[in-house]
Amino acid sequence: MKGLRNYLNRIKPNFMPGGKYSKLQSVFEGFESFLFTPNTTSASGVSIHDSNDTKRTMTVVIVSLIPCLLFGIYNIGYQHYLAIGNASAGFWEMFLYGFVALLPTIVVSYAVGLGIEFIGAQIRHHEIQEGFLVTGLLIPLICPINTPLWMIAVATAFAVIFAKEIFGGTGMNIFNVALITRAFLFFAYPAKMSGDAAFVATEPILGLGQGKVVDAFSGATPLGQIATATTADPQITNIVGDPVSTLDAFIGLIPGSVGETSTLCILIGALVLLFTGTASWKIMLSVFAGGLFMGFIAHTFPSATYPASSLSPIDQICLGGFAFAAVFMATDPVTGARTETGKYIYGFLIGVLAILIRVYNSGYPEGAMLAVLLMNAFAPLIDYFVVQSNIKRRLKRAKTNN
Amino acid sequence: MAEIKIKKGINLNLKGAITDTAITNTSCKNFAITPDDFTGVVPRLDVKEGDKVDAGSTIYHDKSHPEVKVTSPIAGNVKAIVRGERRKIEAIIIEADGSDRARTFDVKSAARDTLLESGLWCAMRQRPYDIVPDPNVKPRDIFITAFDSAPLAPDFALLLKDKEKYLQKGIEVLATLTDGDVYLGCRPEWIPEVKGCIVNTFAGPHPAGNAGVQIANAKPVNKGETVWTLDAVTAARIGELFSTGKVPFDTIVAITGESVRNPHYTRCTMGCSIASLTGNEIGNPDNCRIVSGNLLTGSHVAADGYLRFPYRQLSAITEVRNPADFLGWASLSPKRFSIYHSFTRWLLGRGKPATPDAKINGGERAIIMSGEYDRMLPMDILGEYLIKAIIAFDIDKMEQLGIYEIAPEDFALCEFADTSKLPLQKIIREGLDKLYKEMN
DSSP: HHHHHHHHHHHHHHHSSSSSGGGHHHHHHHHHHHOOOOOBBBBSOOOOOOOOHHHHHHHHHHHHHEEHHHHHHHHHHHHHHTTTTTTTOOOHHHHHHHHHHHHHHHHHHHHHHHHHHHHHHHHHTOOOOSSHHHHHHHHHSSSOOOHHHHHHHHHHHHIIIIGGGGTTTTTTTTHHHHHHHHHHHHHHSHHHHSSSSSSSSOOOOOTTTOOOOOOTTOOOOOOHHTTOOOOSOOOBBOTTBBBOOOOHHHHHHHSSSTSSSSSHHHHHHHHHHHHHHHSSSHHHHHHHHHHHHHHHHHHHHHHBBBBGGOOOOOHHHHHHHHHHHIITTTTTTSSSSHHHHHHHHHHHHHHHHHHHHHOOOOOOOOHHHHHHHHHHHHHHHHHHHHHHHHHHHHHHHHHOOO | OOOEOOSSSSSOOSSSSOOOOEEEEEESEEEEEEEGGGGOOEEESSTTTTOOOOOOEEEEEESSOOOOOOOSSSSSEEEEEEOGGOOOEEEEEEEEEEEEOOOOOOSSOOOHHHHHHHGGGGEEEETHHHHBTTTTSHHHHHEEEEEOOTTTTOOHHHHTTTTTHHHHHHHHHHHTOSOEEEEEEEEETTOOOOOEEEEEEEESSSSTHHHHHHHHHOOOOOOOOOOEEEHHHHHHHHHHHHHHHHHEEEEEEEEETTBSSSEEEEEETTTBBBHHHHHOOSSOOGGGEEEEETTTTTTOTTTTTTTTHHHHHEEEESSSSSSSSSSSGGGGTTTTTTSSSSSSSSOOOTTTHHHHHHHOOOOOOOOOOOSSSHHHSSSSSHHHHHHHHHHHOOOHHHHHHTTOOOGGGGGGHHHHHTTOOOOOHHHHHHHHHHHHHHHH
């Protein structure tokens, strides 16, 4: 690695102010600090620093997303081959199909987002920050597989510029950038984002997965089916009409946004996040508690007007994007509540609202995204009250002493 | 007596701890007083280069409170007055002449005046602002810390060996300076046998030994109140002054850290040269960071520099261990020092001492992770909100969130653990200085 280090040292002057490529200074420094931990030592203050930095933190989140990513890729292929009536296709065949189907989305998401971050950093002469490394992977995982690439590009650009850069970049945003991307797509192109055609890739890609969709095919997600159900206790089926059990939903071989279907893989990711202390267990736990609580209330008073109320609380958290939102979206420290007490309130309300929207608003078969975004807006208010209670405690102490 | 358990914070297990409690002797020719050590005192010199001084002679006094004096630790001649930018006095260097001339102080007069005259006043601090106490303000209480929980810190039981009678005397003297109480914060394992003060024991990890933490858990400082803080070694010095009439300028220093061949204790005089303390004990002199104090709060000193206040520890570690650290953020090596589980260090268990270098290990970022400061700060203070208020210099918010209760050292552990790599101690020091100017 000495050679690479020396090479970087040699070309570095070109990228410094006055050099040939000084317009690329931030990009160069971004890559340099990516390749080699900077040798900066502290001039004042503590002489030792923990090795943990934002690069590592973001890396841990990406690692925690890998189970969902891999399962999502397989599930794209599985749903496809199921749709063309070839459910006996091999594992690698399905995986390869899913990989080829998802890769362009990942590439577009990263290219657009990082491109904007690089330009933003250079304009402000900042270091390139790591926030988008996670966002760039979250976006493909929370979008339906059939989202056109140009939509991903437009939505990512919108979210990065208007939800993040104008607030000051990584760590300054109010709303979760990946969810803004999703919400932008959802409201700008609703026809492409919901319904039967969005969640299952039915076309062959690069010659892979040739075949004709079977007659019984319906690409509706379980929550989509329930939202449009007319009976009080609708039966959820998979895309070829077979019933879906809670276990199927937990394992995740059901149609849905790429990374959100497998509650099992999400829980593996949650373990990584919790063990490393990267995400707050307080938020995660209280989102699930809120979801189960509201799911229980809805289930206790089922109503034919609101068919989703027939789902058991366990089904509620296994279906749709609830678990993914609880583990990966609600726990975003930048947009969530930052006080320890606030985290319980914030998480619980996300859980309650997600199920509330899901069950009692027939316009939105899934409420997790909106619940997190809504609570993003309220997180500062929750924190405000927690901070005020600290302040009041201090004032009271001063009064009793004097 | 209250037994207080501190739960937040962490003990950093670093290589270079002292195992042999024998105390060597260090002799030295040049000594220095560093005015930066005495925050809040604006120096006005009373000596010039070439002047002859005794141990205890006034070297400079404070601009606004002339009775606050800093005194020479040794008899000799003023060799140099080192000035930096804008003629700021960086150090006053005194060359010892080998004699033991020492000033005798009048211990019959008011304790306050003797303390001010002797220079020991400047070894105390006051909250708010963490500065040398304002002589015109009577403190609500006085807090003495009788242990140091910082990494590799010296054992107070050893520093105070055979000095308990002086500690007792010091407590008696200090008690006359406040209408409130004198508090002594101890480890449950070592409680000096003294009377006339409230003894609290603090179990738990660093920063349990910090005065700020002990105050917050015993009787917090409110707006408008002033308390004094000092360590038990200083209290014993005060006692010795009032017993013998002379200031004991000798001190025991722990020479610690991974770069030191044989970590040990040595007896020397305050402000002695770093070279005399390290000798040829440093294994890697070209790539070594020497810190006067502990690695969290100490001052970075040059190899030809001088020992800084509080004159009881020297730490030496490698500056940069691996200059070409390829993909360091992806490292799976358990050798990489981290208190977080995102690195693999935890596999080695707590028992294995770490050897961190002085690298910051990352770039400065906005505060992204939440709750990191809270885990390291055993006080009823919302660290992140306070830091943000200080950065924005919102005085109302700073007061409401408890700026008067803290000192930079209370946030040292937060600064170590911060993934955003913010210079928290610097932010707080500058915030306190600015606030002081604003309020006075």
